[in-house]
Amino acid sequence: MEKITNEFLQESYYKSTLPNGLTVILFPKPLIKRSYAMLTVKYGSIHQEFKINGSDEIISTPAGVAHFLEHKMFEMPNKVDASNLFAELGADVNAYTSHENTSYYFSTVMNFEKSLELLLDFVQTPYFIEESVEGEKKIIEQEIMSSLDKPSSVCYHGILRNLFEKNKVIDDIGGTKESINLINKDILQMCYNTFYHPSNMFLVIAGNFDLEKTLDLVKTNQENKDFNPYLNPVVINYFENNKVNKEYDSFMMDVNISSVSVGLKLDLYESTPQEILKIAVLFDFILEERFDYSSENYQKWLREQIIDYTFTFNFSLCKTHAYITIDGQAPDPNIFIDVIRKELLNIPNIKFNEERFTNFIRSHIAYQIRKFNSVEAIANALNDEAIDGTELFDKLLALQTLKFEDIKSVYKYFDKDSISSFVVLPKEN
Amino acid sequence: MDIINLQNLNLYYNYDSRFKTICVCLYFSFPINEKYIPELSILTQMMQKTSASYPTEEEFAYYLKSIYDTSFSITSSRIGKVQCLRVSVSFINPKYIKEDINIVEKAINFLYESLLYPNFSIDNLELEKNILTQFHNNTYNNKTKYASVRFTEEMYKNEVQSINANGTVESVKNVTIESIKEAYTYLINSPCYIFVTGDTPIKPICDELNKYDLSVFRKYELTSELEFIDNYKKDINQVVEIVEEQDINQTIMFIGYRSDIRRNTKYRFAYSFLSAMLGEYFHSTLFQVVREKYNLAYSIGSSTLINKGAIHVFARISKDNIEFAKKLIFEEIEKYQDGDIDDKTFELTKSSRINDILKNGDSPFNPLYDLQEELMGCGKISDEIIINNITNLTKEDIVEVANMLVLDTIYILKGRA
Incomplete structure (x- = not known):
């Protein structure tokens, strides 16, 4: 583990990369009661077009897949909802999707180690069934509708569309009613397989936990899982010059x-x-x-x-x-x-x-x-x-x-x- | 937490080595007085932006930045029929500052001077009146806030709860320098105490505070005449249902229930727990049924006003699903009343609630919340007491409080789109 210290602040944290590619960043704060862990996938709303495994073929996906995946990851096999499992442990769990990443996080005072294993397990257990994917569309549609009633949100998306022409930042993180209707379980699975690989993820933990024990737990958890080879996605980014799309x-x-x-x-x-x-x-x-x-x-x-x-x-x-x-x-x-x-x-x-x-x-x-x-x-x-x-x-x-x-x-x-x-x-x- | 007598005021001191900032606060409590509502709202804004020593907002903010971004704030909250103001200064612990700028002395001086030597200029008053008027007018643009304000106005008509903390557009017009000064006197003469928290011995803080005359402040006594609990009882003969329409995409619905339960009754823990089971977590009943099972909403939840005995249910839905969502909400509450309570939801809520309480222990203000409970006359409380009460709750307790719910008001802001 690499230790990074700032003497002036009297604070240190630790970094390690596991053999499967997962980066682990640990910041112990032993006097604080809670622990907060965040597992991040470097996959966000702008990652809509990409190539895999050195192929020249560009795979295009509808706007809103990263956010849709974030919603669906909580559903585990046998109708188990991951948020209920966290609640059983007394932990709070949530997630968000941004332009560049999707993060899953929990905070807890009790059962930290079990909660950490659960975080790693539910994000690394894809389970998509057509019926629940269809149901989720209605929920996400309501989420999209609520932002369409907020003038600040409409203004924000409007200015992005004025500034950029091709960069995918112009698309709402959740997508549109039309784009989410194009999403199905196969698209979710394909995007999961492409981006949800430990090499494309990192785990950050801050708070009250035992440093060595926690790193060992993460290592063991990851060693016990089989991951398909990393597909090395190359995202098609649209780097635009400073000229606006529309004045x-x-x-x-x-x-x-x-x-x-x-x-x-x-x-x-x-x-x-x-x-x-x-x-x-x-x-x-x-x-x-x-x-x-x-x-x-x-x-x-x-x-x-x-x-x-x-x-x-x-x-x-x-x-x-x-x-x-x-x-x-x-x-x-x-x-x-x-x-x-x-x-x-x-x-x-x-x-x-x-x-x-x-x-x-x-x-x-x-x-x-x-x-x-x-x-x-x-x-x-x-x-x-x-x-x-x-x-x-x-x-x-x-x-x-x-x-x-x-x-x-x-x-x-x-x-x-x-x-x-x-x-x-x-x-x- | 230590109690120190400082020039006849109580100073509560919470040593906490976990944080890099030190916070010194003065807490004032007074009855909500309709006469001073817009004045207090404007007054707190004026006092947070200028003072006699720093008469413009630029000078005021610039000075705070120069002392390592020290923050000076006045926050207002309501507990039942009482308004509480926290006037606080929060600054970086000197041990993390390389240069010698005597930050403790400067921050406490700033707190005292801002509080006792305000700047009530007409120009600033007019500016704040304009801002508050804009704030009121802006409510229409924030549809959730608009619906919440309208719901509160309808459900709590003629009650203290319906008094908007920022007054009304009309009342703002009538604010003058004289009425601001009256409200200021009302604030300064109200009972107060001091709270200090941080990784610091208390002596240097007390030494600094003792440089000033604190006898101008009135000591908060436990035998205070303040009414923290709003015991008003409304006769509900008929459920009020109001539907308004706007050109929006989504419909916002509030459903309000009342009960005779208050913070100082034995049912308080069960009542708050009922709201938590209904709609404060992902596993909560309304979230699971309305959102997860029937996919009707993205946002659905509930909250409690324990000093008022109310529970509010909130949902954002499509206009086509209003009646269905209402039916589902009523059915789920009826199931609670009939004793049909899911074991899993009950247990999950217990563990989630206990985790929330334990997490509060990470706030430097946590000991203060227990103190406030005591100062409200609700007896001694601690995280341990709350956790014990939650642990000992039975499903019968929840059924009992669910049966005390009386449906009062339904407010719907319906989307035309």
């Missing part, structure tokens, strides 16, 4: 005020994970300075009623796509878009203040330290970093080594061709 679009809903999203598309594919960490911190600084509630702009726009209290910004950075969105409700969406667009384009001309940069670094170091108050936060950070290809303490290191002058390195991303906007407008009665 503007809108949608009407039964709401009484418009919701707006202004997006900035970023092209960061050439950067290493460590470089991306630094770029992310620099973007955070710029966004906080110009759009945070504590910024001069925010206060001015709020008083002028260009924005309202829902105003927010988001920075998303994945291996295949990156973007910034600035969102909120607006009495006049055109003014909102105009003001935000001008502000984004003006960023390279702004003289940022070094003292404020130092203060920003200080506050973000504190944010990194606070993370260690919660085993869920630790495990989620380890999970995110494992997906990004960085280590848990790298962000802290990036914060401690960044220089004020580095800000200039991201000015080039604030380009007029990279900006788009999407509006949800009130439907006229």
